Amino acid sequence: xxxxxxxxxxxxxxxxxxxxxxxxxxxxxxxxxxxxxxxxxxxxxxxxxxxxxxxxxxxxxxxxxxxxxxxxxxxxxxxxxxxxxxxxxxxxxxxxxxxxxxxxxxxxxxxxxxxxxxxxxxxxxxxxxxxxxxxxxxxxxxxxxxxxxxxxxxxxxxxxxxxxxxxxxxxxxxxxxxxxxxxxxxxxxxxxxxxxx
Ligand SMILES: O=C(O)CCC(=O)C(=O)O
Numbered sequence: 001x002x003x004x005x006x007x008x009x010x011x012x013x014x015x016x017x018x019x020x021x022x023x024x025x026x027x028x029x030x031x032x033x034x035x036x037x038x039x040x041x042x043x044x045x046x047x048x049x050x051x052x053x054x055x056x057x058x059x060x061x062x063x064x065x066x067x068x069x070x071x072x073x074x075x076x077x078x079x080x081x082x083x084x085x086x087x088x089x090x091x092x093x094x095x096x097x098x099x100x101x102x103x104x105x106x107x108x109x110x111x112x113x114x115x116x117x118x119x120x121x122x123x124x125x126x127x128x129x130x131x132x133x134x135x136x137x138x139x140x141x142x143x144x145x146x147x148x149x150x151x152x153x154x155x156x157x158x159x160x161x162x163x164x165x166x167x168x169x170x171x172x173x174x175x176x177x178x179x180x181x182x183x184x185x186x187x188x189x190x191x192x193x194x195x196x197x
Contacts, residue, residue, distance in 0.1 A: 004163075007154050008142060012168030016154050017161045020093070020132070026159035030134040032082040033187050039105055054178075055111040061100025065194035067122050076100055083189070090130050090191050094163065098130070098191040106138065109182035115143070115175040118164075122194045127169055130191045131162040136184035142172045156188070 001019055008014035021029065039056040059067065060083050061076035068074070079087070087098055104113065118129055133156040140162070144150035152172075156162060164174075176188075 005154075007152050007162075008168065008172060010150070011144065011171035012164070013166040014142070014152070014168055014172075015163050016156075018157045019159055020161035021089075021159035023159060026134050029082065029086065030158070030187055033103070033134065033189070034105070034185075036080045036082055037103055037105075038077055039103075055113065056105040056107065058103040058105075059100065060103070061194070064196060065100035067100065067102075067192075067194050068120060086132060086189065087191060090132065090161070093161070094128070094130055096128055096130070096193070098193055100192050100194050102190045102192065104188045104190075106136075106176065106182075106186045106188070108185065109179040112178040113176040115173040117145075117169045117173055118190075118192075119169045123169070123192060124195045126166055127192065128163070128165045129169075131156075131164070132189045132191075133160050133162075133186065134158050134188075135186040136182045138176050138182060138186050139179070140174060140176055142174050145171050145173060156186075158186075 002017055004015040004017050007016050037058045039058050041052050041056050043050040043052050059074040059076050060079055065076050083101055087101065091097060118127060135158055137155050137157050140154050140156050142152040
């Protein structure tokens with residue numbers, strides 16, 4: 001495994017390992033996750049109208065890890081064996097404990113995620129979020145909330161691990177832009193800890 005690369009070290013901390021999992025293992029995980037996930041296309045309100053999200057999502061976790069994002073209230077589905085396997089690998093690597101995971105399926109380059117911060121109150125003050133990627137590589141961009149000059153970007157390879165921590169969610173927005181280049185699907189998992197109410 002490569003040593004972690006630092007993507008952001010100011011007003012937060014983001015590190016990246018391109019080969020947390022091998023190519024073959026990642027291919028296998030892509031299919032296992034895709035086949036065992038109960039995907040749905042949720043709708044979000046934009047300027048007063050309900051529009052389908054440009055990706056499929058799913059939320060899994062411990063029973064009490066209820067989470068609201070983009071105004072949507074999500075009750076977790078129970079952990080599947082493959083998600084538990086990956087959660088354990090991530091926990092061993094980081095020394096952290098996660099009680100939930102948000103899954104995103106980008107069906108092709110038209111699917112995307114807009115600029116946002118993972119700063120919902122359920123995630124606590126300085127959330128640790130660990131992201132695993134499988135399938136087509138996609139760019140992730142970061143922009144500083146108060147300084148337009150400060151930007152960062154990383155291409156998220158299949159089998160990679162991205163770790164966001166410290167004050168990152170206070171100061172940095174992130175997104176997965178649309179691209180005309182990518183045609184193959186990509187699955188992203190973000191492991192999170194939802195604080196108990
Ligand atoms: O697909 C990704 O890598 C980004 C996911 C993300 O930003 C999120 O779940 O908040």
